[in-house]
Amino acid sequence: MDVLERVRLAVAAARARDGGALEELIAALLAAGAAGDHGDAIEALRVLTERPALLLRLDSFIRRESWYSTRPVPSLTEVDPVALALAASHADGRIRERAVRRMLNQPYPEMMPFLVLRTSDWVRQVREPACAGLAVLLHENPLLTTVASVRTALLVNRRQRGSFAHGQLRASLSAESGTALSETLLMAPEAVVRRFALDTTTRRLRLRDLAALAESDPDRQVRARAAEAAARQAVWTDQVELLHRLARNRHAEVRTTALTGLMRTGSPQDVVPFLDDPSALVRALAREAARRTGADSLAYYRAAVQAAEPQVGAIGGLAETGTQADGPLLTALLDNPAPQVRVHALRALRNLDAVPVPQAMVLLRDGSTAVVKEAAAALAPSAAQLPADLLWDMLTDPQRPAVRRAGYRLLNRHDRPTALRAALVLSGDPHPRLAAQATTDATTQIRTLAMRPWHTRPVPSLDTSPAQAAELLALAEQRRTEITDGVVQLLRNVLRRAPGSQ
Template identity: 35%
Template sequence: MDVIRRLVLPSAQGHRHACDDLARALFGVVCDGLLAEEALDVLTTAGPTIWIELDPALRPWAYGYRDSRVAAASAVPQLSNALAVALAACSRDGREREAALRHPLMGTDVRLLPVLAIRTVDWAPAVRRHALRVMAEVLIHADAAMLRALVPVTVRLLDRQRGDSVTELVRQALLRTDDETLSAVRRCEDLRGRRFAYTVSLEAGRMDRLQLTAAALGERDIVSRTRCAEVLAAQALAGDRPELVEELLDSGSARVRVEALTALVRLGRTAAGERFLADEASLMRLTAQWAVRRAGGDPAELYRQRLAPPAGRGARGLLAGLGDCGTRSDADLALAYLRDPRPRVRAEAVRVLRRLGARADLADLLEDPAPVVVRNVVDAIRAAGPGVPAERLWALLGEDRPRHVRQAAHRLLTGRDAWTRIRADLVLAGGRDEALVLRARADLAVWCARDAATTYQRCPDELRAHLLDLLARAEHAVGEGTAHTLRWVLGTRA
């Protein structure tokens, strides 16, 4: 049992060797009734994929192959317990699989329903037809527990060639069940199963306003949450009922907020747009700008007014909004925020300057203590073209600098000519920072594989001597093959 518990998780994740070992362990406990029940309970808690992965492992992979450790246990032919029924239903012999499907436990034990679902897509027509008949009988009186066990498995079987039939049976069962049971299935732990239950519920109109609002505000699955918001928005538009979506404006999901605000604007309620001009979600911010324009306002002017005095909370969203609809003349507003104490605000100010096409000296920010700021500064400098003197970048590459500063200098130096790139790589490769050593080694390997043969620029004599010296010190880090290629290139480019 300890082996079974240890192997369940890797088996559910699709590790074939773990599945093979788990299959042997199951055959080892199936003859003991108590252990067989315990093992089946463990499998049931492993999620909907465990039987899908275990099914092929219960049969020898090569025709005629027999593993003594997976020999048919005496309890399996006798079908003396639920685990034995499940193992027999996964047998290589189609007659044994069909016999297992006739066992009463196959239609009454919830733990066996995933195996029954898998047999509905069996490659043997007789087994498949019988499994579908049993499944149809089971689903006539299926309760919430049965449906919660079946839905996550059948959704995954839809990916198979013959998965349509069982999926349609389960869909019809969900439509026949009462609202309380359908709501229970929508709360199942499996994301794909929950999403399928929501799809069926929404298509059939089986969710009222309170349920739709609760799901749009609290459902963990963003797809289902957005679909519920879309239904509420459609109902609001059809019935001219803005109150249906007003509550959704406070959702933590940007997609839901966008659906709500879009519906309100189409209903003529444009006043809500100004409230979300500083939203950090781009799509919501753009929707808010559209709402302000529909109301006759100018969002760019509103951003200027709010950013002119030092903005506190919401400064990042206001800066991003200015980047959405401002002009190059607004760069001075963004420049003031390059000294803001909040790293995210400084990073946004850099992004805005880049988006507005404004030219600004950002070299000092290459030594910013926040990596997010430095990354954006590098992007802005690279977009504007070489503007930082190489001597300053070489100084920033020194080992006395923080890692993110050295990495930024490396990115800017490797974007120049080939010999500067090689020198920067060798400097990092000869250092003590393992992360930067790996970065430099990978870049050198890429250059040797892709660019070395087409680099025709002559290497200056004084630089060649320096590169060879750096290579001698970093050869252990870059590898023998890369070092050999570099020496050959440096020799032929004399």
């Protein structure tokens, strides 16, 4: 097997925390270094440092293991960079100190994460040369910094003495010579690295670069921070067109920042068209803009929900500004062919406390899972008034887990015997998540009802008729495997003292 392939396999096993994986990783790394190919040795270090969390685990493992290991102390030569890097984690502080000084003599970018680790070393004689050396190296050549170095510094920064490398990297990026480095880090695949680079270099980035990050970065935090910086610069330089461009972005956090910038430039009329935006925060900004321009946002929402194809943002806006008197407008949307319209209409009716129970009950069997879920949420306050036969029929629906879940949710709003019966029935559901949830609920309910000698608070009673008690006990016996024998016995004891079972 190729030495690098062995290292990759060992890294994968160590990340999965397989037994003995760290020992195999050390052996694989040493084999790559001993093979004599300097390029392979450096590549082996790169494969390891791409996983900074694993690097920290390996560092701790070597420190513990090296006290009693029969493995000879690694040779501190610059010819074998792998042995040198591993020696920097040795339990003996004198060996770590010599390893640090050797690393500083001929630094490689792949060695930097190991040096970053030693800047948080608990031994002063190791920590101080590592910190001083890192500062000098980054000053002389900022491009020695790699994505792996930054990720390692971010992890080490959580330690008691770990802030030096983090601060030094920030200083290196903030310097004029760090422009090329910041561009590299802003293209890193890891979001934490891009956030770090953006937070450090925001004031030096050009407006177009900030706008590009806001529009295209896959990480929400990077987009939000870049959009904020871009909007601030656009407001200062009166580049309203850029704000309009960002306001059309598909991400809500970018639109919010851009529209705030338009408000600051004195252009609230450009924000009003976003009254029916899908984002609640954007709609709130648009309503403030409407107030400043004298537009009636509530009238707009009432007209918008009556359109042939109402926007879900308009439905949400009516829920945020309307009253119970707007219930009929929203109820009419429950027959809309678009599932998302029905979902938002139910949500809006629930927010306005205007849920029409008969129409919402029909949607408990809707073809859309999202609609069924929202209908159950809307009907939850009225669950006790719903036909019991309907709910029990839903609980045993042979086809759709979403319907069974909705029935269970509504039966849980009934009295204790009904809720317990529903949990016992559903604990045998073929859907594993539903069965697990119902089993947990049934066990919790029974344990809550059981009397304990050390309980000082009153135990709630389970008021059941003899027929109900017999049914509950029969169900529990059927579910003995799921809820355990002990819980079945607890239920038996609970039913014996139930007032209705005498």
